[in-house]
Amino acid sequence: MSETMGGRVIGSAPMSGTEPAGTLEVLQTASGRSIVRAVGPEAPLTQDRMAAEAASVATLPDDVPMLPREWFVDEVLPGAGRWVVLGYRNEPIRPPHDPWDEADLAAAVELAIQIGSSEAPPDLPDTLDLIDSQAWATIAAMRPPGLSAFTPWLSDKIEHLAEIASYADEAMSGKNLVHGALSRESILITDHGWDATSAHAVDWFMPSRGASYLDVVLLLPHLRVDGAPPPEVVMDRHPLPDVDPEALTCAVTVTAGALVLESMRPPQPGLPHGRAVQREVAHAALEWLRTRLGG
Structure with missing residues (x-):
């Protein structure tokens, strides 16, 4: 998995304001940073949705306003069950203000x-x-x-x-x-x-x-x-x-x-x-x- 993510993970920090189920994190690897969403076996429907997202974004037009995806992992890990991970390009983003402005x-x-x-x-x-x-x-x-x-x-x-x-x-x-x-x-x-x-x-x-x-x-x-x-x-x-x-x-x-x-x-x-x-x-x-x- 580390090869897919661009090398060994050095550190991570949660992106404040994102949902607990599939919280976005900024992941630091040996080759750079990615914005990552990872979901384990406790949320199978969310995992399936993330897998569907990984398949669908590859077919969408280039001008669609979406966060660019860099990599995707869908693996069953020994003793840990299935994990689905989406890695997005590191962009200067944040969740919407709560309440909305x-x-x-x-x-x-x-x-x-x-x-x-x-x-x-x-x-x-x-x-x-x-x-x-x-x-x-x-x-x-x-x-x-x-x-x-x-x-x-x-x-x-x-x-x-x-x-x-x-x-x-x-x-x-x-x-x-x-x-x-x-x-x-x-x-x-x-x-x-x-x-x-x-x-x-x-x-x-x-x-x-x-x-x-x-x-x-x-x-x-x-x-x-x-x-x-x-x-x-x-x-x-x-x-x-x-x-x-x-x-x-x-x-x-x-x-x-x-x-x-x-x-x-x-x-x-x-x-x-x-x-x-x-x-x-x-x-x-x-x-x-x-x-x-x-x-």
């Missing part, structure tokens, strides 16, 4: 817009293969008991939301690149002075092809949970280019439905708090949807 928020939204301006490689799946556009129809048929915990507003709206979501193919399809998992944890910031910042994306484990604005729709509920202004306020400050309002409403509807349904499923291995996070983001998406539909 206006400069970092602008950089995050611009990142989502910039990703969507790139044409996706043709072999990527369609976004609608990865996001359940039939979630509201499923919820309407199941009427799961946990649904009442979200908002009473849903009680007589589910069939209407399923009807809106039925136009997902028309509203959300396209040839543009979609990251699909943008959140605070997948965004890294570079400072340029005078409060100017730019952002890079990591966690490319589910890139796809779709409409150019989809990453913005998927990101804004996450930002809202983190204390950012409501999505409509953010979009007023950072307008989306040439997006049909009805298509946008359809995408918000699909996103909210998928989050609601997923958040009621059993926990995923190695992500004990993942469903709770999804529920928070689902609440934010529902709040946005209610605004777009006029309350």
